[in-house]
Amino acid sequence: MEQMIPSRLATLGHPQRLAIFRLLMRRYPDRLPAGELAEVLGLKASTLSAYLSALMQARLVTQERVGTSLRYAIDMTEVRHTFDYLLLDCCRGRPEVCSPVSLPQVTGTTAMSDPKYKVLFICTGNSARSIFAESILRNEAGDRFDVYSAGTKPYSELNPFALEVLEQKGHDISALRAKNVSEFHGEDAPRFDFVFTVCNQAANEDCPAWEGQPVSAHWGMPDPVQVEGTDAQKSLAFHQAYGALQNRIKAFTALPVSSLDRISLQRAVDDIGAAQAGASA
Incomplete structure (x- = not known):
């Protein structure tokens, strides 16, 4: 899995590939047809196809045929493995160092306890x-x-x-x-x-x-x-x-x-x- 990390980071380094990734993350766990992705992001079909191919090669996105349509979704297992690697290896498992200041409980270990x-x-x-x-x-x-x-x-x-x-x-x-x-x-x-x-x-x-x-x-x-x-x-x-x-x-x-x-x-x-x-x- 470690060998995939540079490829994944490089793939997401392209603005439009990152835009596809972010859209699919917002819509997770939905599977989106290519036509909807192209319409929302204003991409030509051939351009979108190339970007999706790169994301799938990096194992960040999966493809599934539903009837006559190809649909795409985030490969959440692989994405989580990537985040885990960055947190546990690069940050040496110190969430207080790597977590965003606006999201202090990134590890998710604390229960929500507000009364309402x-x-x-x-x-x-x-x-x-x-x-x-x-x-x-x-x-x-x-x-x-x-x-x-x-x-x-x-x-x-x-x-x-x-x-x-x-x-x-x-x-x-x-x-x-x-x-x-x-x-x-x-x-x-x-x-x-x-x-x-x-x-x-x-x-x-x-x-x-x-x-x-x-x-x-x-x-x-x-x-x-x-x-x-x-x-x-x-x-x-x-x-x-x-x-x-x-x-x-x-x-x-x-x-x-x-x-x-x-x-x-x-x-x-x-x-x-x-x-x-x-x-x-």
Whole structure:
């Protein structure tokens, strides 16, 4: 494995190969089609293919055929081996020397113990999926979590079908509003323990790191707003999105958050996203 380290570092030394790696890390454990990677990063198909080939040769990325599409994902086992080598060999196992100042508990040995955790759900418009997630978690475990949601669009409005579903499920919608993520940056913003993206477009965006390095995960799902057809067909799509998010959030609230260390929590929230994505595939 040590022989691979120089090759991996050299491969990631190229800005566009690094951009692919970072995007796949943000979307982990999702497998992304080449077309989506090319669109997000603005790369020609031939150029992307060459960069992906280099990343696979360095064993940082894996390829899998799904139907007629080739999909790519981070090889997390090999990436962890690389990080372990850099930490344990180069840093001689001294995390206090090598860990970032903003992430003092890089080893993940300390459990989270705050009495009430702050959670942010992000989508593009903050009009449906993230609003669902905010409402569901507040209803399921509002005594343990302070819940917020936001969108990456400069401006958005709550979707009427989403509001109708929430009312039918018994949620209080009076205080709900579409918000931009800019409201949650700055000195007075909440310090989040968890940040979840619930749409692919928001997860693909290269956003600044959150203060305090919260545990984050991508729980992507189809956008019910994009469904066309009759009002009944549209309503069904919103009900399905609500149900999928409810399943994820119930699994999340069942986690013993206060007794899990950071690494265990990260794996758990990644597993929730991967399991639900597989169930809906």
